[in-house]
Amino acid sequence: EAGVTQFPSHSVIEKGQTVTLRCDPISGHDNLYWYRRVMGKEIKFLLHFVKESKQDESGMPNNRFLAERTGGTYSTLKVQPAELEDSGVYFCASSQSGTRTEAFFGQGTRLTVV
Amino acid sequence: EDQVTQSPEALRLQEGESSSLNCSYTVSGLRGLFWYRQDPGKGPEFLFTLYSAGEEKEKERLKATLTKKESFLHITAPKPEDSATYLCALTSGTYKYIFGTGTRLKVLA
Numbered sequence: 001e002a003g004v005t006q007f008p009s010h011s012v013i014e015k016g017q018t019v020t021l022r023c024d025p026i027s028g029h030d031n032l033y034w035y036r037r038v039m040g041k042e043i044k045f046l047l048h049f050v051k052e053s054k055q056d057e058s059g060m061p062n063n064r065f066l067a068e069r070t071g072g073t074y075s076t077l078k079v080q081p082a083e084l085e086d087s088g089v090y091f092c093a094s095s096q097s098g099t100r101t102e103a104f105f106g107q108g109t110r111l112t113v114v
Numbered sequence: 115e116d117q118v119t120q121s122p123e124a125l126r127l128q129e130g131e132s133s134s135l136n137c138s139y140t141v142s143g144l145r146g147l148f149w150y151r152q153d154p155g156k157g158p159e160f161l162f163t164l165y166s167a168g169e170e171k172e173k174e175r176l177k178a179t180l181t182k183k184e185s186f187l188h189i190t191a192p193k194p195e196d197s198a199t200y201l202c203a204l205t206s207g208t209y210k211y212i213f214g215t216g217t218r219l220k221v222l223a
Contacts, residue, residue, distance in 0.1 A: 095209070102160045105157035105159070
């Protein structure tokens with residue numbers, strides 16, 4: 001069974017440009033999460049989808065970040081315009097429905113804004 | 115505020131030298147305590163979930179335990195391939211994980 005896949009694995013963009021990260025969750029997983037790790041810090045929550053609906057977006061840093069989940073399948077995270085402090089590793093994770101389920105993570109997208 | 119603190123930040127062990135990693139936490143209502151392993155350039159890989167104080171889980175050389183204030187990841191007779199960063203995370207009222215900063219483990223042959 002395929003795991004969570006993310007694309008691209010690396011992205012280097014200039015300040016002010018736009019970048020779109022993609023996540024394909026494990027098939028059948030209703031829950032999809034985005035997390036971010038900035039250098040030297042812990043992994044932090046960004047937002048949570050249940051199917052196509054945003055359940056919790058309390059971790060989104062500001063309105064330059066836009067997440068979507070089309071038809072409850074794959075998800076995209078767009079950063080527009082990118083700033084230097086957006087650099088970090090962005091992880092996507094998915095989990096099954098229910099209250100006692102672990103999340104499975106993708107390999108991450110390393111974003112560098114120069 | 116819910117919080118997770120891991121110690122030590124880094125640990126070097128000789129092959130076969132058993133040790134424990136600590137995850138202490140403060141939380142309003144624990145839903146689950148999770149342990150993950152992360153190798154360089156990869157995403158966190160799920161190891162264990164613990165739900166209540168007194169619970170224990172084992173997998174090969176790893177054993178996770180949980181009390182009301184902390185969790186331990188015991189590593190028995192580690193091998194070089196156990197070298198990785200070990201992450202602790204918890205959930206409380208929602209599904210979102212609150213992570214610690216991790217323990218970087220290096221096992222020397």
